[in-house]
Amino acid sequence: MNNPAASPMPAALPGSGRSAGKAVSFAAELQSMLFSLGDARRPLHETAVLVEDVVHTQLINLQAAEVSQLRGARVISAEDLLFLMRKDKKKLRRLLRYMFLRDYKSKIIKGMDEDELLEEKLSGSGSAHKRQKIDQDFLSSIDQTGELLAVLEDEEVDEVKQERMERAERQTRIMDSAQYAEYCESRQLSFYKKASKFRDWLDCNSMEIKPSAVAMEIVAYLAYETVAQLVDLALLVRQDMMAKAGDPFGHAISAAFIQYQHSSESTAACGVETHSDAIQPCHIREALRRYSHRLGPLSPFTSAYRRNGMAFLAC
Numbered sequence: 001m002n003n004p005a006a007s008p009m010p011a012a013l014p015g016s017g018r019s020a021g022k023a024v025s026f027a028a029e030l031q032s033m034l035f036s037l038g039d040a041r042r043p044l045h046e047t048a049v050l051v052e053d054v055v056h057t058q059l060i061n062l063q064a065a066e067v068s069q070l071r072g073a074r075v076i077s078a079e080d081l082l083f084l085m086r087k088d089k090k091k092l093r094r095l096l097r098y099m100f101l102r103d104y105k106s107k108i109i110k111g112m113d114e115d116e117l118l119e120e121k122l123s124g125s126g127s128a129h130k131r132q133k134i135d136q137d138f139l140s141s142i143d144q145t146g147e148l149l150a151v152l153e154d155e156e157v158d159e160v161k162q163e164r165m166e167r168a169e170r171q172t173r174i175m176d177s178a179q180y181a182e183y184c185e186s187r188q189l190s191f192y193k194k195a196s197k198f199r200d201w202l203d204c205n206s207m208e209i210k211p212s213a214v215a216m217e218i219v220a221y222l223a224y225e226t227v228a229q230l231v232d233l234a235l236l237v238r239q240d241m242m243a244k245a246g247d248p249f250g251h252a253i254s255a256a257f258i259q260y261q262h263s264s265e266s267t268a269a270c271g272v273e274t275h276s277d278a279i280q281p282c283h284i285r286e287a288l289r290r291y292s293h294r295l296g297p298l299s300p301f302t303s304a305y306r307r308n309g310m311a312f313l314a315c
Contacts, residue, residue, distance in 0.1 A: 001062045001076065001202065001211060001219060024201045026052050029189055030227065036186035037231040038167050040278035041179065050281045054288065055226045058312055059202060059219060065209045076211040079138045081218045085315040086139075086148060091225075093151045094158055098221055100132065164228065167235075192220035222314040229313045233287035234279045241283070 027048045034043040034051065067080040085092045139148040168187075172180060191198045198220055204210055211219060292311040 001059060001064045001204075001207070024197060026055075026191070026194075026197075026201060029194070032186040032189050033224070033227050034231060034279065036168075036183060036189065037164070037228050038171060038235055039231060041182075042278065044278050044280065047279050047281050047284060050284050051227060051230055054230065054284070055223050056201065058226055058314070059223055062219075062222075062312075062315075064211070064215070064219075065207065068209050074209065076209055076215045078135065078212070078214045078218055081215060081222075081315075082135060082138060083142065086142065088315060089147060089151050090158070090160070091315060092148070093154055094161065094225075095218065095221060096135065096152065097158075099135070099218075102217075103132070160232070164232070190220065191223045192217055195220070198223075225314040230284060230287060231279065233291060234283040237283045237286045237290070238279060241286075 027045065030048040030052050031043045031045065034048060035041055039047075062081075062084065064076045064080045064084060067083050068076045071080070073080075082092070082095075085095060136149075136152060139152070143149050172183060175183060195216065199205070199216065202219075204216075288311075291313065
């Protein structure tokens with residue numbers, strides 16, 4: 001959502017810190033989100049702060065405002081964000097499914113029965129159906145190969161979502177009733193449910209081209225999806241860092257892990273609990289390094305998203 005013409009938020013690398021003096025923080029909420037996504041029951045505060053910085057940096061460097069300006073629009077719309085996500089069909093499909101389920105849930109909450117839902121679908125009435133039609137028409141307008149429209153009809157199982165659900169199932173097996181209640185409460189947290197705070201966090205009031213309500217809902221989804229992908233990657237990194245018996249390459253560990261190991265030893269010497277089962281900041285940094293590295297040396301020339309050297313996680 002970066003708007004260089006008006007926004008005071010400069011492009012920044014993860015870990016460089018957010019705007020000086022910004023009091024709004026999602027660190028506490030992120031600790032609960034990390035737990036619900038697979039981290040330990042008591043995630044580290046420093047890990048949550050780092051994740052917050054990464055998510056914030058990624059969001060303010062989205063180029064939605066630039067896309068909107070090219071269209072001559074006065075607001076950032078859902079179409080601008082769909083355009084940014086067109087390169088990754090799986091992530092685009094995941095977003096479209098999320099929006100569909102949100103609309104369906106909204107109708108259920110309003111008390112619509114199955115007959116009313118069917119009638120609305122057949123008639124094409126209702127704001128939710130109209131929004132889906134707008135999204136479909138937009139994707140059709142930029143689709144030259146038919147791949148984007150195929151995403152709308154694709155019923156393939158989302159392997160990433162499936163893995164997250166399986167991890168959640170394994171995570172809850174050993175929980176008692178109190179732990180499970182805490183876990184369920186954490187699962188319900190989202191950036192969208194704190195819309196006002198989320199807008200302040202992104203400093204939307206200072207932007208010349210402001211996002212619409214639907215666009216903000218999608219940005220909130222992208223924020224949560226970025227957290228989820230960071231956890232996915234960090235758990236893989238943590239697994240790789242664990243010493244494996246009989247592994248001839250077990251000695252070849254990263255510099256990040258060596259630094260973490262030394263800091264853990266010094267922390268333990270001071271009598272402070274190290275929370276070895278929790279995701280560490282070094283896991284997040286190593287995950288980002290690997291994700292950026294997998295893009296390859298020609299990545300700056302393959303996507304506009306990476307011209308500033310940043311690999312976006314959610315789109």
